[in-house]
Amino acid sequence: MDIHLGIIGYGGMGKWHAKNAARAAGVKVAAVCDIDEEKIKEGTKDGFVTYSSAEELLADSNVNTVVLTVPNHLHKEMCLKAAVAKKNVITEKPAALSVAELDEMESICKKEGVFLTVHQNRRWDKDMLIIKKIYEEGILGKIFSIESKLHSANGYMHEWHLYKKYGGGMLYDWGPHLIDQILFMMPNAKIKSLYADIKNVLHEEVDDYFKILMKMDNGITVHIELSTYMLKYAPRWVVGGDKGTAVINSFACDGTIYRTGKLLEKLPPQITETIAGPTRQFAPVPPGGIIEEPLPQVESDWVDFYKNVRDVLNGKAESLIKISEVRRVLAVMEAVRRSAESGEAIAFE
Numbered sequence: 001m002d003i004h005l006g007i008i009g010y011g012g013m014g015k016w017h018a019k020n021a022a023r024a025a026g027v028k029v030a031a032v033c034d035i036d037e038e039k040i041k042e043g044t045k046d047g048f049v050t051y052s053s054a055e056e057l058l059a060d061s062n063v064n065t066v067v068l069t070v071p072n073h074l075h076k077e078m079c080l081k082a083a084v085a086k087k088n089v090i091t092e093k094p095a096a097l098s099v100a101e102l103d104e105m106e107s108i109c110k111k112e113g114v115f116l117t118v119h120q121n122r123r124w125d126k127d128m129l130i131i132k133k134i135y136e137e138g139i140l141g142k143i144f145s146i147e148s149k150l151h152s153a154n155g156y157m158h159e160w161h162l163y164k165k166y167g168g169g170m171l172y173d174w175g176p177h178l179i180d181q182i183l184f185m186m187p188n189a190k191i192k193s194l195y196a197d198i199k200n201v202l203h204e205e206v207d208d209y210f211k212i213l214m215k216m217d218n219g220i221t222v223h224i225e226l227s228t229y230m231l232k233y234a235p236r237w238v239v240g241g242d243k244g245t246a247v248i249n250s251f252a253c254d255g256t257i258y259r260t261g262k263l264l265e266k267l268p269p270q271i272t273e274t275i276a277g278p279t280r281q282f283a284p285v286p287p288g289g290i291i292e293e294p295l296p297q298v299e300s301d302w303v304d305f306y307k308n309v310r311d312v313l314n315g316k317a318e319s320l321i322k323i324s325e326v327r328r329v330l331a332v333m334e335a336v337r338r339s340a341e342s343g344e345a346i347a348f349e
């Protein structure tokens, strides 16, 4: 069976799916819909069958699978309608606004016998996959700290992202990616506890900054930070292990592994006078003390997402993005909000 995709919401992400999904053999875009006339015109111009409502698209018997690229608050409602219309459902992230909503979506899809998955496309990001490889292959020895930071200088958010009622704010926007990447990287590690803070730096109604600290039962402390207004960006990833440190600066995967030979053997016996006073431990590293190595290479192609959906629908594969994993991410996001509100760490899992 080929995927005949119906795209519900022909905005930024809808157009992206329209352009890229058919890169997977056996996937073609059958129709798109939007409630905005301009978007419908664009869909027609782009050569697609267009509809002005989800209901009309769902009535099209040529569509067997839909992707929900509408604002976040509509994912549950659209999923329920699509399932009743016997369409398989791919929803954009966040899959839902809460664990309870996701459970409802899963249960109706099961009842109607249709497949449900979530477009967690950032599982194919090479920067994250390099860190995953470093973790899995012990390239840094025993890892004690992983920092995943995403900083932007662009400040303001746009359109529906600015309002709570549409599921706006950065935790709903990027939380599902940044948390999912960590849990995907180390699926067998449990989160022992979690502490989080959420801020409104430039936006009154919705959050535009969050920090999450997760103490994992494998000895790693994970630090996730997102800011829309950090004018000098921190590296995208900093990972500390007992055999080295890895830094990846950006999505472009520019970065380095740092190791030391002699520094670990013994600190210099004398105190070093720095501009900020005397120190042994935190003095500058003597020349040659740090060795630099290239990062390991990884290959990935996001189109594997649609190939996998096609194979699942043909009974040839298991879903790469499992609803149980998506539920775990949403549960972490709920704990993040609880911790941020109470100022307390939350015992988890």
Ligand SMILES: NC(=O)c1ccc[n+]([C@@H]2O[C@H](COP(=O)([O-])OP(=O)(O)OC[C@H]3O[C@@H](n4cnc5c(N)ncnc54)[C@H](O)[C@@H]3O)[C@@H](O)[C@H]2O)c1
Binding pocket: 008, 009, 010, 011, 012, 013, 014, 033, 034, 035, 036, 039, 053, 054, 068, 069, 070, 071, 072, 074, 092, 093, 094, 119, 121, 159, 160, 173
């Ligand atoms: N996976 C990713 O990398 C990624 C990136 C960006 C956005 N997203 C997700 O994609 C979804 C859409 O985001 P976007 O940036 O494309 O937003 P957008 O505002 O660009 O597009 C949303 C579209 O939905 C349309 N729409 C609204 N209500 C509708 C309805 N009832 N029926 C049909 N169409 C309707 C709007 O007119 C608009 O064209 C969000 O859930 C967002 O979180 C995912």
